[in-house]
Amino acid sequence: MKMICMGITHSVDMDKYVMGSYTHKQLSPGRILVTAPHGGWAILDDAEFKLLRLGEVEKDSNLYSLLFNEGIILSENNIPLATNQCRNKLAQLSSATTLHILTPTLRCNQKCVYCYAASKPEGDKTYDMTEDTAKAVVDFIFQSPSNKLTIEFQGGEPLLNFDIVKFVVNYANKKAKETKKEINFRIVTNLTIMDDEKLSWLVKNKIPLNSSFDGPKIVHDTNRFYDNGMGTYDDVTAWIKKLRDNGIPVAFMPTITSHSLPYWKEIIDEYLKFGQNRFWARRMNVGGFAVDTWKKIGYTSEEYLDFWKKGLDYIIELNKDGKEVVEGTIDIFLKNIIFSKKYQGFVCLASPCGCAWSQVAYNYKGDIYTCDEARSFDVFKLGNVKETTYKDLYSSWDVLDIVDMTTGESFDCAECVYHPFCGPCIVDEYGEHGNIIKKPNSFNCRVKKGIFEHIFNNLMEDKDKWDIVKGWVIPKNKNDLIKC
Ligand code: SF4
Numbered sequence: 365m366k367m368i369c370m371g372i373t374h375s376v377d378m379d380k381y382v383m384g385s386y387t388h389k390q391l392s393p394g395r396i397l398v399t400a401p402h403g404g405w406a407i408l409d410d411a412e413f414k415l416l417r418l419g420e421v422e423k424d425s426n427l428y429s430l431l432f433n434e435g436i437i438l439s440e441n442n443i444p445l446a447t448n449q450c451r452n453k454l455a456q457l458s459s460a461t462t463l464h465i466l467t468p469t470l471r472c473n474q475k476c477v478y479c480y481a482a483s484k485p486e487g488d489k490t491y492d493m494t495e496d497t498a499k500a501v502v503d504f505i506f507q508s509p510s511n512k513l514t515i516e517f518q519g520g521e522p523l524l525n526f527d528i529v530k531f532v533v534n535y536a537n538k539k540a541k542e543t544k545k546e547i548n549f550r551i552v553t554n555l556t557i558m559d560d561e562k563l564s565w566l567v568k569n570k571i572p573l574n575s576s577f578d579g580p581k582i583v584h585d586t587n588r589f590y591d592n593g594m595g596t597y598d599d600v601t602a603w604i605k606k607l608r609d610n611g612i613p614v615a616f617m618p619t620i621t622s623h624s625l626p627y628w629k630e631i632i633d634e635y636l637k638f639g640q641n642r643f644w645a646r647r648m649n650v651g652g653f654a655v656d657t658w659k660k661i662g663y664t665s666e667e668y669l670d671f672w673k674k675g676l677d678y679i680i681e682l683n684k685d686g687k688e689v690v691e692g693t694i695d696i697f698l699k700n701i702i703f704s705k706k707y708q709g710f711v712c713l714a715s716p717c718g719c720a721w722s723q724v725a726y727n728y729k730g731d732i733y734t735c736d737e738a739r740s741f742d743v744f745k746l747g748n749v750k751e752t753t754y755k756d757l758y759s760s761w762d763v764l765d766i767v768d769m770t771t772g773e774s775f776d777c778a779e780c781v782y783h784p785f786c787g788p789c790i791v792d793e794y795g796e797h798g799n800i801i802k803k804p805n806s807f808n809c810r811v812k813k814g815i816f817e818h819i820f821n822n823l824m825e826d827k828d829k830w831d832i833v834k835g836w837v838i839p840k841n842k843n844d845l846i847k848c
């Protein structure tokens with residue numbers, strides 16, 4: 365028998381195959397999702413699934429062809445392809461740390477309802493990074509063997525220690541020249557201490573910004589305000605316009621609180637008003653919040669998923685009316701499903717995730733943490749840039765154990781049908797339960813399962829919606845990429 369996979373013709377002896385490892389889940393009557401660890405997947409009907417379970421796949425040549433292409437059954441003809449796909453899926457492990465999150469200060473001039481970054485009062489400069497520490501951080505970053513490095517400034521509000529931001533950029537540019545590495549920068553700022561001096565420096569250095577913008581004034585000002593309680597909407601929107609007029613790219617995203625939930629449509633409309641056509645709503649996690657705070661601003665996984673689905677449906681309707689707007693969660697999850705046999709670069713939606721390996725974070729004292737979200741918990745502290753070298757740290761059991769944990773193989777993720785597209789977050793687990801061991805159905809996991817279920821059960825079953833969302837991730841003339 366001859367089969368075509370990725371344009372290569374294989375001769376296949378249907379009798380000689382072995383079953384690869386797979387997990388499965390009944391999506392709905394007569395639809396069973398089967399996934400393999402390297403990313404192969406198929407949706408089977410009851411009869412097909414029975415043949416798979418009984419090891420009698422050769423009785424149905426179409427089924428054989430499907431499972432062969434997806435690497436769910438293995439023969440000498442597809443093992444080289446499946447092996448290569450495994451390698452591509454774990455590509456993050458063959459590169460060194462590229463994303464470095466640096467905290468020039470923990471001070472902030474705002475008191476946002478959901479701040480988990482343990483920000484300190486604006487006037488307390490004891491929480492600023494010194495030049496000596498900044499130099500040691502940059503020296504450490506350049507020990508990474510990666511030829512491509514990104515430094516992202518986070519806070520507190522990083523621009524409150526603008527001198528250190530400038531020092532890091534100048535020093536890192538000098539080191540990049542000496543070492544012939546590529547260096548990129550990004551600043552995550554609340555935009556409220558911008559001024560013309562900072563603007564002209566940003567223009568000169570071509571540094572893009574990321575910012576938080578929670579939607580219309582009624583939502584934004586409830587979530588994000590100054591120390592004195594005054595909302596920041598007017599200042600933020602004025603700066604978004606000014607930065608765009610000056611050619612500085614600003615990407616912004618809303619953080620969703622319980623106050624935001626009724627305003628899914630207004631938030632999306634506000635984003636379109638300011639010219640951003642990719643809408644990605646960041647959900648909070650239980651971890652890091654006191655119980656009382658979570659009661660005030662948090663939500664259940666069902667409430668968050670309801671918000672997300674309403675927003676998604678609205679964006680799909682806008683697409684039907686010819687507006688080009690993409691929903692960011694679907695964009696990320698769907699890339700992981702459609703191009704499942706290759707690492708897609710989403711550090712927080714992979715197993716292993718990017719924690720400690722692809723990204724690392726430095727606080728104002730030069731302490732090294734596994735990732736930005738981990739800075740709130742000392743258990744994720746790996747060392748200090750003045751006391752350890754990159755090589756010592758990355759050959760230590762600490763880092764290797766953490767990477768191993770984030771594969772999810774020790775948790776219920778190993779049995780989860782969505783595992784090839786997903787992975788656990790040990791920082792969220794620690795925040796929620798005080799333990800990095802993942803509990804079945806933690807908040808983060810329930811939300812992710814809800815998103816996968818909506819994709820497989822609702823979007824894939826509705827041709828109009830599926831064509832639109834698929835169009836966000838598959839270039840129009842490359843539909844064949846979806847095959848094997
Ligand atoms: S531990 Fe969680 S927050 Fe940190 S990189 Fe992994 S998935 Fe992301």
Ligand code: SF4
Pocket residue numbers: 772776777780781782783786787788789808809810812813
């Ligand atoms: S986090 Fe939840 S949804 Fe994701 S792989 Fe693990 S068990 Fe599955």
